[in-house]
Amino acid sequence: MGRHRNPDIQRSFVEFNDSATPSKCNKVRCLHCGYVRAKNTTRQIEHLQECQAYLDSPEAAAHLSANVDGTPVGPTMGENTTSQMLNGTHPNPNLQVHRRGPNQNKRTREGQPIAPAPAAPPSVPPPTMPSITQHLLNSNRISFQAGTETPFLSHAGCGTLAAAPLAQWMVQDGHYTRGYIQLIGAMIAKVRLPHVPNSQFHLLYRTMDLLIVALNNIRREMTFFEITATKYSIHLADEPPNVVTRAYLDLFNSVSSPSASLLEGMVVLWATEHCYRTAWLYAAKFTTTLSTPSNESHIAALHQNLIPNWTSPAFSKFVDACRSLVDDLANSTNIPNGKEEMDRCEQVFRQVCWLEEQFWPEVDGMGEEDDTARLGPVSHSIATGGAAANDPDQNEFDEVLDGVAEAATAGV
Secondary structure (H helix, E strand, C coil): CCCCCCCCHHHEEEEEECCCCCCEEEEEEEECCCCCCCCHHHHHHHHHHCHHHCCCCCCHHHHHCCCCCCCCCCCCHHHHCCCCCCCCCCHHHHHHHCCCCCCCCECCCCCCCCCCCCCCCCCCCCCCCCCHHHHHHHHHHHHHHHCCCCHHHHHHCCCCCCCCHHHHHHHHHHHHHHHHHHHHHHHHCCCCCCCCCCHHHCCHHHHHHHHHHHHHHHHHHHHHHHHHHHHCCCCCCCCCCCCHHHHHHHHHHHHCCCCCCCHHHHHHHHHHHHHHHHHHHHHHHHHHHHCCCCCCHHHHHHHHHHHHCCCCCCHHHHHHHHHHHHCCCCCCCCCCCEEEEEHHHHHHHHHHHHHHHHHCECCCCCEEEECCCCCCCCCCCCCCCCCCCCCCHHHHHHHHHHHHHHHHHHHC
């Protein structure tokens, strides 16, 4: 007789077979914190009793507000207010003694009473998969805001930024861009593509497609910066990477190493692009303060080329596609140790937020370069950035991103 499957446990764990272990036993992974262990209902219940991520979730609140029979708690209820799952009292139909009903007097050939078939478990909606990207943003609100709302950006939007800080930022962005190309190449090398039908819907094929789009777009961005500097007479000095840029390149090398997972690299990719989009959207809020267009060429470059480029719907589509893939990779069953993987992702995300705050050149209240700045500038970007609006290649990239987004929406 098969064991009754507890729907509460099913909603909190995903089961998979770990072929890498000698026993090749079935394992489960907590959808709330990523904890992995051998499949065991009792141990899974004990884990949920101590899992803070689960206890803080809406599912736990719903369980704790229900009686043993699943009905809402009334005003006179006492000890039955604990969850039917957490206290282990969820009824098992296979163990019930049915003394009444149509099979009351019927017996088997061996003379044993026939128990009615267990009632089908109530239908429940599919669980909402946890989002690692939302978790990272919620856990780092202050540092994320500090990295995306700097004086450099507000002066850029207001039209009061001096030419020197902008040129300094563009020089460092060039170093960042070349390091970014190496990052994308290393991440593509980590993708192991299986032989599957309808490959465009497979998670690893979707990841590879997006990385290829990123590689093409960053190359186009390099040309975009060259054209912008020439068109608006922005002098770009031949300077080496500063301290912050080198720190960013070191982060790229770290998540590109064989010991780092594909998920870590994708978190860095999404984090840098999401920070970048948020930062330029912040700068765009201040453009309404300009009553007339500026006569200064570098301000025209900001308002005609740079700000529109990274606040465009095309760039936003790329960033959203990155976020969907990061969530899907984190929720896949191919991660042997979810807790350790989560810790590394949290660490690299905090590192990106800190670097973002340092990257933008330090400016004073007049938008001039601040000689007492803590660190020099840096920048980064990617994606559809640098793409001309009427570029014929853009349609091809849009189709790839549409396919990535549709597959993510379909939950495949």
